[in-house]
Amino acid sequence: MARSLLLSAAFALVLGTATELRGAEMVWSGLVIAENVAQPHPIPPELTGIERPLKRLFGYNQFQVIGQSRKALQTGQEDWLATSKFFGLHVDARGESQAGYVLNLKLYKEKELLLETDAKLSKRSPLLIKGPQVGGGQLLLVLVVQ
Amino acid sequence: MKTFEEKWTAWLDGQLSDRELAQFEASLPDKAAAEAEKTEAKKLGAFLKRELGARALTNEEFFSHQLRERIARESAGESRKSGGRRIEVSTWWTIRRLLWTGTASLVVFLVLAIFVMRDKNPAEQSQYLTQILNARVDPVVSPNATISMFETKEDRVTVLWTEGLQSLPADYAAK
Numbered sequence: 001m002a003r004s005l006l007l008s009a010a011f012a013l014v015l016g017t018a019t020e021l022r023g024a025e026m027v028w029s030g031l032v033i034a035e036n037v038a039q040p041h042p043i044p045p046e047l048t049g050i051e052r053p054l055k056r057l058f059g060y061n062q063f064q065v066i067g068q069s070r071k072a073l074q075t076g077q078e079d080w081l082a083t084s085k086f087f088g089l090h091v092d093a094r095g096e097s098q099a100g101y102v103l104n105l106k107l108y109k110e111k112e113l114l115l116e117t118d119a120k121l122s123k124r125s126p127l128l129i130k131g132p133q134v135g136g137g138q139l140l141l142v143l144v145v146q
Numbered sequence: 147m148k149t150f151e152e153k154w155t156a157w158l159d160g161q162l163s164d165r166e167l168a169q170f171e172a173s174l175p176d177k178a179a180a181e182a183e184k185t186e187a188k189k190l191g192a193f194l195k196r197e198l199g200a201r202a203l204t205n206e207e208f209f210s211h212q213l214r215e216r217i218a219r220e221s222a223g224e225s226r227k228s229g230g231r232r233i234e235v236s237t238w239w240t241i242r243r244l245l246w247t248g249t250a251s252l253v254v255f256l257v258l259a260i261f262v263m264r265d266k267n268p269a270e271q272s273q274y275l276t277q278i279l280n281a282r283v284d285p286v287v288s289p290n291a292t293i294s295m296f297e298t299k300e301d302r303v304t305v306l307w308t309e310g311l312q313s314l315p316a317d318y319a320a321k
Contacts, residue, residue, distance in 0.1 A: 033319040084320065085318075118280050126302075127306070130305070139319075
């Protein structure tokens with residue numbers, strides 16, 4: 001009987017963990033440099049799902065990830081940072097609603113705040129942000145729920 | 147020299163010697179009445195003995211009552227202990243109940259989990275697009291910056307479009 005009880009408890013634990021894992025959502029945040037070059041590199045795997053809108057909306061043929069972060073959201077209250085050498089994208093999750101995760105985004109150039117926005121990131125709808133021009137290209141911020 | 151009362155008492159108890167007995171009985175004015183009185187006294191003595199015996203019995207009863215009370219107390223204590231044992235026993239029985247309760251809880255949990263998953267799925271498959279609630283740029287760093295937002299339902303993406311942000315040299319594209 002005690003064995004059955006233990007088995008039940010273990011089963012519940014495994015099931016609970018599985019549900020917990022099932023509940024976690026992965027958010028990919030990236031700092032992307034978009035450029036037009038003669039021999040473009042293949043698009044990074046993180047951006048393959050949005051290659052078409054990236055190219056169509058921004059008009060560039062090459063996209064390179066210069067900084068990224070992948071964060072599993074358990075509570076919807078996490079915060080994280082995606083950084084490159086000079087830029088930092090701070091993402092502060094402020095809860096989850098049916099429409100998605102409420103995020104506060106801050107783009108820093110070194111310690112200088114360039115841009116701030118609040119958004120509800122839907123699970124099936126990436127967020128693209130056109131940042132400052134960098135050289136001949138453009139800095140883009142991309143957030144995707146994977 | 148014994149008084150009459152002493153001799154009378156000794157006569158009643160049959161403790162007079164033959165000589166004393168003869169003398170005492172000779173001194174009695176009405177021997178028949180005295181004999182009757184002696185019989186009554188013996189009856190009384192027997193009654194008193196009986197009563198004294200009964201009193202002793204009462205004491206015994208008292209003690210046995212005390213004993214019974216003590217036994218009852220101890221029995222109550224033991225029954226309490228055995229009650230505890232009974233609780234232990236019932237605890238063992240409760241494990242079965244716990245098992246059933248656990249199983250029932252698991253079922254409830256599974257049902258809820260299915261509900262939650264079903265609730266999550268529509269959200270995942272929902273038609274909601276990402277919404278930009280607000281956006282701002284530092285007016286000191288980028289005084290001419292403008293912001294616009296749009297969604298492309300075809301591609302299901304939401305775009306925050308900025309213009310006029312401070313341009314940066316190509317070095318800033320470094321990883």
